Amino acid sequence: MRHIAIIISSLAFFCSCSNNSEVKEAAGSFIESYLTTDYAKASEYCTQEYSKMLNEATEQFGTLPDAITSSIKERASKLTFNIGEPEKVGKSDTLSVSYSIIGESFPIDGSMLFVKEGESWKICGLRN
Numbered sequence: 001m002r003h004i005a006i007i008i009s010s011l012a013f014f015c016s017c018s019n020n021s022e023v024k025e026a027a028g029s030f031i032e033s034y035l036t037t038d039y040a041k042a043s044e045y046c047t048q049e050y051s052k053m054l055n056e057a058t059e060q061f062g063t064l065p066d067a068i069t070s071s072i073k074e075r076a077s078k079l080t081f082n083i084g085e086p087e088k089v090g091k092s093d094t095l096s097v098s099y100s101i102i103g104e105s106f107p108i109d110g111s112m113l114f115v116k117e118g119e120s121w122k123i124c125g126l127r128n
Helices: 002-035 039-043 048-063 066-077
Strands: 080-083 095-102 107-117 120-127
Touching: 002 039, 002 080, 002 095, 002 107, 002 120, 039 048, 048 120
Parallel strands: none
Antiparallel strands: 080 095, 095 107, 107 120
16 A cells, blocks of 8 residues: 555655646746747647737738848847746646746846646736
8 A cells, every 4th residue: 555655646746746846837838939020930830729819919010121120039038037837726727837027127027827728738818
């Protein structure tokens, strides 16, 4: 009986570690895609509902003059970011991941909320 408890505890630990690395990787890929203005790729890391909101919010970017989009991309290329460890939100199946985007004169701190959609962890919200 004791062996079964150890095996179950080990499986829970390894699943948790796997979730954490998957979520951290998705968070980093989302921020990198967003900062490089690859909004289509960024939306791949979001739930279907949040992806629609992201696409609506960023659709105007393609209509900006080239000089402005180039300037935005140049500034964004100088930004770096850090991703925190995923933390469970209450008793729900939601994970929160803190992030910090570091610019020339300011940090932007916030967090992303992740839920399981199908087999993958997807962003369902951002908080600043």
